[in-house]
Amino acid sequence: MRRVAPGSPQTVRISVRQKDAFLTWAQQALPALKVKTVPAAGAAILQVENVTAAQLQQLSASPYVNFVDVPNRRAHDERQLNQSDLSVNKITTAHSRFPQLGGQGLTISIKEDSFDPTDIDFKGRVVSSNLFKQAASPHATAIATLVGGAGNSAPSGRGVAWQARLATSSYDNLLPDDGAILTQAGVSVQNHSYGVAAIENYYGLESQAYDQQSRQYPNLLHVFSSGNVGTQTSTEGRYAGIPKVANLTGQFKTSKNTLSVGATDEAGQVAPLSSRGPAYDGRIKPELVAFGAGGTSESAALVSGIGALVQQSYQLQNGGALPSAALVKAVLLNSADDTGRPGPDFDSGFGQVDAVGAVQTVQAKRYFLGSTAAAGLRTFPVTVPAGQQELKVTLAWADPEASPTTPQALINDLDLVLVHVASGRRWQPWVLSSYPHADSLTLLPKRRADHLNNVEQVSIAVPEAGSTSFRCAD
Template sequence: MKRIGLLLLILIITVPMVQAQQRITIYNHKLSPVLQKNKNLFSEKKEQVFWIVTSNVDSAKTYFRTKQVAIRILQEHAGGLLVVSAKGPIIDSLVLNQPFVRFVDVPRQPHEELAVGTFDNSLNTINLVHSKYAQLTGTNLVVSVKENKPDTTDIDYKARYISTPLSSNLISSHASYMCTIIAGGENSFYTGSGVAPAASLTSSNFATLLPDGENIYKQYGISVQNHSYGTGLENYYGADAAAYDASIINNPGLLHVFSSGNSGNLTSTGPYAGINNMSNLTGSFKMAKNIITVGATDSFGNVAYLSSRGPAYDGRLKPELIAFGEDGTSGAAAHTSGTVLLLQQYYKEKHGGTLPPSSLIKTILVNSADDRGTKGPDYQAGYGSLNAYKALQGLIAEQYFSGSVATNTTQTFSLPVPANTRQLKVTLCWMDPAAVVNTPKALVNDLDLELVENNTGKTWQPWVLSPAPIIDSLLLPAVRKKDTLNTVEQITIDNPSPGGYTIRVKGFSVTAGGNQSFSIAWLADAADQFQWQFPTAVDYVKSGENNLLRWSSSFNTTNGSLEYSLNKGLTWQTMENTTTLSPGHTYWQAPDTCSTALLRMTVNGQVFTTDTFTISPVLQVKVGFNCPDSAMLFWDHIPGINTYRVYRLGSKYLEPLTTLTDTSIIIRQPGNNLWYTVAPVITPTREGTKAYTINYQLQGVDCYIKNFLVELENGNTGMLMAEIGTTLNVKSLTFEKLTSGGYEPLQTFQPVSSLFFNMADNNLVDGVNTYRVKLLLNNGMVIYSNPQSIYYFITTRYLIFPNPVKVTGYLSVLSKEEPENSYLLLYNTLGQQVLQYRLQQTVEMVPLSGLKSGIYFVMIKKNGKKDFTTKVMVQ
């Protein structure tokens, strides 16, 4: 009977569990891969957040209401996505079996993907845009950085951060770095210069992993959202991917830019499971079609080892672009987001304030990218490295078309190709409707790109990569064929024949929306062209250091001759007689000087000269004194420089305060103006590198006195050390010691010709030895340091002070040795114990709250025996 009873009990317990598991297994196709691996979440009795994708939101709401399902709807997103809070068993028993439920997922924990390292805005020609188009700064545009909150007090985006309820409560240095890369104002140092330094910034918490509400982007005027974070390897088209695709469709001027991830060395999951170093994008949201996903490179354009690679789960090309981000893909995404802002500003100002279609900006960026690694597109470098200047040139020259097609319709565009073209490139891009969640193939509307040479009728199809889940296939170069996966298609022709060409866009299968709009960008790179990319007029070359020079060249010639001039081109000094052109860069050990300079490269008798740039060292600004009514700043003299310009941080940016020939300045009544920097003036119109901007109140300098330290040396000598910020107007410095009659001088230094002072006191007294520094200025003003003390034990093992002590204060107890099982006891004049305090450290602060004024007897007991007695007056 006992055995039968036990079997019944087991059946009672296990049958419901088996039934639950069977239910979940039946609806596996509705579960994300994350939930399929974590089915234990359905047995959790506490509420948690789920994402439910429905075919009809109204049907879901009606069902939840009429059946009184214990579900709270937290958010509603486009595409039938509901963010809900519910217990796992409720989802299992009452939700998964409903016909209107298409897909269920759970939010994952995002993590940041970069700590910013090296500054370099020349690889992606951002500096070239700043130099040639200074008016493009991102003005009147807003970028959202979706992650934790940046430090909103950072001076590099002073008065340009927009606070909203969407921000995280957590402040992150990573978010601050991203904001600086995108829109830093160069207030801290030149490395704090962002791509779009006048853009406004806001932030949105990345905890939900879903796009913000459509009204949010419109309310705050957000045209770019940067996403420099990831989760794990998630190779499926999730609810978040569909939501981001829908977000861009519903906000045609908005672009979402994502980092590809820092997991390029990991083994893939999903359809590409088991393949090493491929298909390892960090998050299902990065499987979206309409976003831009960006991988990272080093300063030479090589794909970083840890940069996550494609393909996407269904074989689509990812990442689309790569950009500089030597320590991770976060910075690469941020550089791209900033570039999008510059392109949007140019287009917006030329088109009556209208933002460009996101498909146009995406196709322009892809089409202008510099091919890297394997020739043509690949799963490591995408379509190539971001080239901000070339993208802007394509936009300015209006080398683009727009159109729309339906199924079985074709739109054509005429394209004249000039002689001497080294390469012709044409790129098609469309923003595809969101696909059904968890679909095996994300493409909805399929368009086809073709290029036809009019004279011969020869036709070219786009480059297509093999999506086969075999490593050898994934590494094959692209071939020309019909593309049935991607929403970006590209055709290139090397050395095309001059003449007329026709671009054809066919609507192979447009099943959603009736007509599919698209954008095309084209580019005809001429042969025998050379352009300097670094240095430009806005760049800083470091004197006496190795500097990486950059250029682009379409010459077939192997070498050029490289020279520099420090006298406006009157004379030239040869650096390299045979500079190899193909790498596009070389190092130059700049002379140790502060000067304007020029570089020139001679190729086949043609001379290409840089803009005038500056070579300079970096000054260090120091604080001489920081008094209530004034502050003094000073810096070292630079040989050959006689003039310096002082800057002060204004309402948003650094503003010139004054120009002087001295190497110091006294700022009278500085008020709330705390931040200052200095630049050497090389010519009336050219400056060297500004010093790091400092807050003069945070440099550890008070009113002349910078440091005053005292310490016990050799057990019996007091060492006194002082440092002042400047000798200017200082008549004398004196070390003083507190005695029963007040402070008495120990040693005076006059005249004052040094910033550092020290002396030894060989006459320490038993107990507390207190000192201070006295400064006498030439105008008779006296400045004292804060007092510092040395505690010297001779006849006693304990020091108790102050005496008298305030009733609201603390009684300090110093022990010569680490106290063990020791207590301090206080008795009033009647012999009553009024306080007991256990001593556990050599320095204790004993509170006296509750005591009355009067004389008290102090006793210290150690191991139950009297060890010390004294008395103290409480006031």
């Protein structure tokens, strides 16, 4: 299976089963091939240059090749930025209510072109790097300001995690950065406000690599903009030809253990330009939306900053230890405000991010951590207070990386069920129809077992007070 089209000589990435065996095979079968290792991608991914159409067919048929994929593409900013309003997602309120939370001690990486390290709003908080360019990117500087500007220049220069350290990275390489280097630099959140020129809604080597890194470095949260081509129609894959759906701008955004973020207007309505889901296999993408006057770049930046505030809230309760990215993801989705059609949908995911609600969730310790073995069952008790308007429970886990050759990305299929102890009544999670038809993709969610997503959510309006439990089973 491959995602590149035969034609003139080209460069491709390949994943191989046994590197040494592949190199021996290639030396004999295709001695003219120029094979290079891909930095920080591990031994299983190689780059092959000047591949002809005939050689591409031989590569695809090789018993040592798992998948043939595109190489690095030219990334671009997800639209220029307009003036943002931090009150829309209750960020201004969070700053007022929780003045001790500014991202102190945390480092957020901005992966795209380099921002301006001399900007007064970043004074004293920039991680030194040889990636900084003489001509800084205005887009990257604006994104860094939204994520962590201190407001030294003006109130508009204040971002979400306004006391966090800021690091730069380059989107010239669309594979994940070296996780060891990120960890050494103290990076706990990386923002990705960029996309590629074409709609790419498939699970490729980049998607696989991000899911793998999320398992290797479980405290590292990756946040992607969903894209700004929400009015366009995909020409490939299961959802080809269906207008205005499945139009993510980069295969890396279909990874399971990361967050993709769409854009809304000030009223919380999803912007027409915001790229929609579902992911290629029917999973919910984007998972969240946030206000983005100039596009999903802004939205992702705000969620990255809020993610850092959630991490800091957890640290203050747990001796400085970082929460897992899966927990941060669950907190952000569970505290989000529903927007658009009732329940989750392929436009807004699980809703509009709420900075205050996310921080309060952690401060009130309304979360559980746990694991289960194969065919295992875990039960967690919840006491519902009188007068509660809604009970919402979200399960999220870091799922192992999938093979790009499989039609569905989910590996570990956990199932969430909410149970009222006294009556035995049960509620399953909300699940969307992923059938490839325009009418089906706009249907309201129904309660049933979810066998696609590694995020599941159950909600009940006006729940009965008393003892309830939720169960997680493999």
